[in-house]
Amino acid sequence: MTNNYLIVQNGVKLFSGNADITEAFDTTISMATNCPAFQMDVEDEILYEFQTTCYNCRYRRWNAEGFSCYKDFPGIS
Incomplete structure (x- = not known):
């Protein structure tokens, strides 16, 4: 997967x-x-209802540039 x-x-x-x-x-x-490893975050932290997206994952953590994944991004080395 190419990821810009x-x-x-x-x-x-x-x-x-x-x-x-x-x-x-x-x-x-x-x-x-x-x-x-994807798991929907708690209700208060969900940004896009009914969407399976990293923005809604309980393992994403926000930072100044965007977010990082505490379970590591799948399929991307």
């Missing part, structure tokens, strides 16, 4: 895509759908 939104900063993989960009949002849907 994934950056590595200080050894940590970050997703830097903007959810307003369709391609970036679709990438998070694809990653979450293919992720064996």
